[in-house]
Amino acid sequence: MSGLEQARARMLDAGVHPKAIDVFAAFYAQLAEGATGMMREADVEPLDGLPHASMVSVTDQQVREAAAATVVIKLNGGLGTSMGLDQAKSLLQVRPGMTFLDIIVQQVRAVRALLGVELPVLFMNSFRTRDDTLAALATYSDLAVGDLPLDFMQSLEPKLRRDDLTPVRWPADPSLEWCPPGHGDLYTSLDATGILDELIARGYRYATVSNSDNLGAAPDPQMMAWFASTGAPYAAEVCRRTPADVKGGHLVVRRSDGRLVLRESAQIPPEDVEAASDLTRHRYFHTNNLWFDLHALRDRLTERGGVLGLPLIRNLKTVDPADPTSTPVVQIESAMGAAIEVFDGATAIEVDRARFLPVKTTNDLLLVRSDVYGVGSDGVVRAQVDAPLVDLDRRFYTTIADFDARIPSPPSLADARSLTVRGDWRFGRDVVVVGDVTLDDSGDAQSVAAGERLVGRLG
Numbered sequence: 001m002s003g004l005e006q007a008r009a010r011m012l013d014a015g016v017h018p019k020a021i022d023v024f025a026a027f028y029a030q031l032a033e034g035a036t037g038m039m040r041e042a043d044v045e046p047l048d049g050l051p052h053a054s055m056v057s058v059t060d061q062q063v064r065e066a067a068a069a070t071v072v073i074k075l076n077g078g079l080g081t082s083m084g085l086d087q088a089k090s091l092l093q094v095r096p097g098m099t100f101l102d103i104i105v106q107q108v109r110a111v112r113a114l115l116g117v118e119l120p121v122l123f124m125n126s127f128r129t130r131d132d133t134l135a136a137l138a139t140y141s142d143l144a145v146g147d148l149p150l151d152f153m154q155s156l157e158p159k160l161r162r163d164d165l166t167p168v169r170w171p172a173d174p175s176l177e178w179c180p181p182g183h184g185d186l187y188t189s190l191d192a193t194g195i196l197d198e199l200i201a202r203g204y205r206y207a208t209v210s211n212s213d214n215l216g217a218a219p220d221p222q223m224m225a226w227f228a229s230t231g232a233p234y235a236a237e238v239c240r241r242t243p244a245d246v247k248g249g250h251l252v253v254r255r256s257d258g259r260l261v262l263r264e265s266a267q268i269p270p271e272d273v274e275a276a277s278d279l280t281r282h283r284y285f286h287t288n289n290l291w292f293d294l295h296a297l298r299d300r301l302t303e304r305g306g307v308l309g310l311p312l313i314r315n316l317k318t319v320d321p322a323d324p325t326s327t328p329v330v331q332i333e334s335a336m337g338a339a340i341e342v343f344d345g346a347t348a349i350e351v352d353r354a355r356f357l358p359v360k361t362t363n364d365l366l367l368v369r370s371d372v373y374g375v376g377s378d379g380v381v382r383a384q385v386d387a388p389l390v391d392l393d394r395r396f397y398t399t400i401a402d403f404d405a406r407i408p409s410p411p412s413l414a415d416a417r418s419l420t421v422r423g424d425w426r427f428g429r430d431v432v433v434v435g436d437v438t439l440d441d442s443g444d445a446q447s448v449a450a451g452e453r454l455v456g457r458l459g
Contacts (some may be wrong), residue, residue: 010333012016032165039261043255056223056225070205075210083400088125100212100213105140108219115221124152126153157179169388184333184334186334196297208220216356238351239351241283243279245285247265248265249262315332405424418437
């Protein structure tokens with residue numbers, strides 16, 4: 001059997017939906033032909049002149065009508081393995097007594113109460129996150145809307161050996177033979193699970209989608225009304241890039257047809273990295289907050305036989321991510337934001353940085369746990385002051401376990417400009433950081449005493 005035939009057989013045995021297998025097969029064909037998914041700088045133009053969300057003007061009636069027709073979708077398939085987690089990342093406590101999930105629920109409830117709308121929320125889980133997530137959500141008896149489910153499952157696919165593109169075998173841990181197909185699987189999973197048709201049948205028209213670990217992506221009724229008023233089939237939220245954003249995906253204009261397309265970091269050839277990182281040329285990064293018309297998605301999937309045709313992302317890994325000597329594999333992936341090129345009339349809008357507050361590292365976690373941020377009664381996480389730069393020593397603070405052991409109570413950072421920690425430092429309670437503070441590495445474990453005030457350079 002060919003590699004594709006072997007992969008098909010394994011996916012069928014695992015109960016993967018035929019539509020998801022068809023999408024995998026389409027990507028596999030590209031991979032077998034040598035496709036890399038790369039986008040050359042010479043083939044794209046920078047994006048410029050986007051409208052800003054602050055200029056949106058909508059009526060109260062438009063807001064209510066749009067909110068009544070909108071569903072909130074949260075991508076929730078990640079485990080946060082880079083932070084040492086072994087359960088759904090959204091179960092991580094990010095504010096006192098509140099996880100990502102708790103904050104999302106509070107945000108949804110607030111919009112429902114404000115506008116008197118149902119506003120369903122759906123979580124796209126992976127086979128690794130579903131049980132933990134549903135158990136946590138079970139405490140919210142009012143969250144489900146009628147008999148609509150609270151989640152749907154992301155698909156899964158076999159990792160492929162890099163040498164012959166056959167499904168890899170790993171008897172030491174067979175679960176590592178499988179991977180999710182990237183968040184571009186959102187559209188296939190909505191289709192294959194029947195959720196898309198069910199939402200349309202119930203009168204919903206629009207979807208607002210974001211990552212569950214982006215604390216800034218609260219359901220925004222003003223944005224709902226804006227998207228409905230555009231008549232666009234699809235829209236992406238983008239922010240102005242800073243030096244910290246050069247590795248993220250960004251929107252560009254494809255020269256061959258003038259379409260907006262998403263270019264991820266993994267799709268940039270080495271020789272184009274410098275140009276792609278030029279903030280004066282490519283001014284916006286993609287927040288992974290996006291909007292689409294459910295009817296437009298249904299129509300496009302029907303036209304294309306269930307295969308939306310997103311660009312391939314060829315992700316090179318090892319079968320055991322923790323073992324660089326394990327079998328080299330290819331993971332076939334796609335990005336949900338890449339769907340912008342599939343829809344005629346797709347658009348984008350610039351939003352404030354407040355709409356992008358992801359927690360990817362313990363540096364981010366320290367900030368959102370500190371007094372730099374607060375949570376309103378509407379569940380929206382807002383900065384109280386300009387966020388300082390936090391740089392923790394990765395040797396001692398990368399995993400949640402190490403971080404919590406050393407910083408059980410976050411210091412006050414409201415008057416800080418930066419906090420740099422080098423070495424193994426443990427923080428007592430009620431520490432205050434002022435100005436630019438650096439803690440140097442002495443080679444031994446050190447402590448910041450409870451109540452200590454760390455005052456660094458102020459000017």
